[in-house]
Amino acid sequence: MSRLILLIFIFLATYAHSEDPIVQISNGKIKGEMMVTPYNRSFYAFRGIPYAKPPLGDLRFQAPQKPDNWTGILNSDAKDRICIQLYSQSQPNESEDCLYIHVYTPQIPSETQKVSLPVMYVIHGGGFAYGTPTPQELGPQYLMDYDVVVVTVGYRLGFLGFLSTGDLNCPGNYGLKDQQFGLRWVQDNIRHFGGDPKRVTIFGESAGAVSVGLHLLGENSEGLFIGAIQDSGSSLANWALQTSPKDIAYKLGKQIDSTINENNTSTSELVRIFRALDIPRLKKACAEVFGEGFQANYNDIYQGFLLTGTIEPKHDGAFLTKSPFQSLIKGDFIKVPTLLGINSEESLFLAEDPTLEDKMAYFDQNKELYVPPNMHISDQKTKKLVGEKITRMYDPSGCLHQNKAISIRFFSDTSFGRPTIKQAQLQSKYSDVFFYEFGYSGKMGKQFPSPDIPGKVCHSEEMMYIFHRSDAKDIFSFQEEDRITMKRMLTMWTNFVKYQNPTPECLEILQSTIWPKISNVDEMPYLSINNSLEVKVNLKKQMMEGYQQLYDEYAVPPLDTY
Template identity: 35%
Template sequence: MSDQFVEVTTENGILRGKKLQSTGLTSVPYYAFLGVPYAKPPIGDLRFKAPQPLEPWQGVRDALEDGLSAPQTLFAPGQVQGVEDCLYLNVYTPQHPHQVKSLKPVLFNVHGGGYVGGSGGSKAYPPDNFIDKDVVYVSPTYRVGALGFLSLQNDDISGNAGLKDQVQALIWTKKNIKKFGGDPENITIMGISGGSASVEYLLLSQLATGLFKKAICQSGSSLGMWAMDEDPKGTAIELAKAMGYTGSSEDDKSLYEFFKSCPANDFVLKQNEVFNDRAKNLYRFGFAPCVEKEGKGSKFITRTPRDILENGDFTKVPVIIGYTSREGFIVLMAPMVNDYNLLDKNRQIFIPKNLKVPENKRTEVGNEIVKLYFGDKPVSKESINSLVDLFGDMLFNVGISEATKYLSEKSDKPVYNYIFTKKRPKSTMINLIAAMNPGEDQVLGLEGVPHGGDSEFMYKTAMPNFPPPAEYESDEVPFVKACTTLISTFGKTGNPNCAEIGFRWIPFSSSNPQYFNWGDEFKMVPGRFCEKRLKFWEELYKKYGYVF
């Protein structure tokens, strides 16, 4: 066999991978195993079900190309891409699997995409900037949208199939990664956006207990409004009707058989219709995780994330958690945001769906929220910075801040909090948002780091239908090196402190809060980022309570 190919024997059979040369900041050889199956294809009777362990195969299976993504239209409206048979992962290792000198720490990356899209493929998450850090890198694809998160709140379709996929991918990794030179006892789960919320969910689920040693949550929390469906059965019925179901909404068996019979692409196209209408409240991207009902089979969670976190019933491991300085940029991708007149006249729209405000108080609370962010000015194009801050807080910052508090107070393991403040001059995310706001040139000039802006210093992600990312400028290179070294150091030891930081990153404490400024200047900053705004929301929730 050519030295460009290498074979590894896993529990399920022999895989043939290939030798590649990294195209990151350094050019080093590594070995890639792409499109590796980690569960049976979730098709036919396995649609909506928890993933089933893979059966052995005979002979040598090529692992030379990415598996396809789950069905989705992310970044390609109206064009369904991907297939149901999507449960594959990629493994990248710096060592020849037959010449392993020592087992390397494992970084297990959960892809983002708001539970409606994304993949773990090599174009979405190229390993080049990590592969020279002496780690093994694993990147799975899981089910998204209705096919991954539909729930009838019964044992036929209990929900959270996509999260259970992640657990199965972790189980496969723990069983097999030693064959690739990875240490099964030193796995760090990490993710950005929806991947970050998933990592937090994995901390909360007993199904994932013992499968990892550390966690990195970047810009996403299980407490985010978009990361939880409080009425999954209602959402399922809405989708069924949009897809042409004419039976009874109370007939669960009929609903189940109907959903089983529908083409996969129909789910994607019709779920978009349902959520384009639901997007009037701006707080959901699509189908999302839910609390499952007790019953037969594996249940991911049967209590709310808030309940689990408040009671400390989660896996206690070292955690890095934080967000970018302007997370709210992402809401500018929603067409409704450009209707400033509508937003100004309907201020109740700014009330989060998990804030339990009585009907007779909604106008008052809506005005309070607008007052904090906009002062006496109307909601308008001129106040777009305030709008970005408002939605950033509601969708990301408040939930992540709460999760940071719970994780640090209820665990004896360190929790490292950060705010990411360095933006690429040629930001892919800003260009993407600008492309969805034609004529709105002020988007390009907005200050701060957008949602996903941190990932641009870690991955040179190629987005479908968009130009390739810009090469790193010479003054960006040291920062990229520092970012990936910090993450890989944490993956190795559970402590991010290393020479590249140049000082001690102090763990978060509610009694003495401080955060790491992850930007041009690495430094600890006392207090909490946007303290006044966070305090405002804490008081509102204390006064009115949580829906979930």
């Protein structure tokens, strides 16, 4: 009888624990919930954990600060909250109070069972202006079958996250400082969720990948992670760095009040004005200055996003004070193993832009527009010459507007391919680098809003094989080849999180492929991820050599990006 009572007690205790998980962290207790993977494995979700004080009032345009403790058990009301987006129309769950972390774990430690799993710290993309860390877009369901702890982080976006006056009144990089502050929260708290603070790998896609690349250069990021994954984004991309932040700040100020200019308004006064603005007025002004929607903002991607990371004046708490290109070429960065790569046609979404041909015709008539701003060429005659040479790299006629596929390839190369490959080449001289090209064109990837063109893989498609979206179809509704690709991606990416090597051993699901790190940039190996896995060399070699010749001959040093 006593044995039966004991079994009942154990069952009830286990049931209560699984249905109502409670974890004690440094600020108080937090209540979680149960979720399940497509393969019916249960896991724990702790969503909407405050990792910093709400950046409101005087804390707007300030570095993040530690949150206050709470009493009782926190059942967060911020589980689906997202940071202010650049759209003029607000979404119901948007808030300036958005510095929350979400933790997902397959196992919670107890007094009798120690758990110490590797951690994947996820920084969402969205051009530094949009995006969400919530499971609506970054669902951890697929990853939970691979014994890792997943952490997703909310960070300030757009104007609130990346305004800079170029001086100490508003040095900028607040969104990046939020990410870094979240990493420190992980160091202090992740063990309570079964994570190992000594085995944290940072992951990002698109602007998240740029963020990861900037953390490798970060002034105060040393010791917060042991590996980095960058999907489709590099700190060397021209759109990764705003180079005239003060001009941008005054441009926005003038939009709010036409009398504002550098002669009659100091940067401290400008920040005071911005700090007092309500969100609707701020969003309206941003939409008027920066455009509305991703497609409008993508028009700036070649010339550089207006609100992104910036080089700060040196001061305590600075995130970035060095040029990305100069830091990488000198080996002045955090040397951890890095996995990075691109999709086969990143800018394919431009195929749905009805104005693309007209835009490219305008480029063809003004060849200087093809010249990367990071070449620092000021002489217009030289600029036109270089622009002409760039167009002839893609088409002997020098007219790209007549061929949509070539136009798209140009933007894919210059926005993603060239800077990402260059980062891999420079970084591999100092640390382990594994490079890939994702070219598998499956229906599962086409769930992301992108053109369904067989054989072509658009920006962000690979994310559909790693993260679950709330609007995604059941994975078992797709063909077996899609699910095999998904298992391959999950195996290699989580292997890297666990071992800092995507293929530490031969596995049947990976076709016994061993993915080599880059040891020779002249024969640069990379993994081609398609219907099968294949190690190849020298991705986009002709394009890279062509641009290198132009940079060597015409670029004005020192370079910040590439």
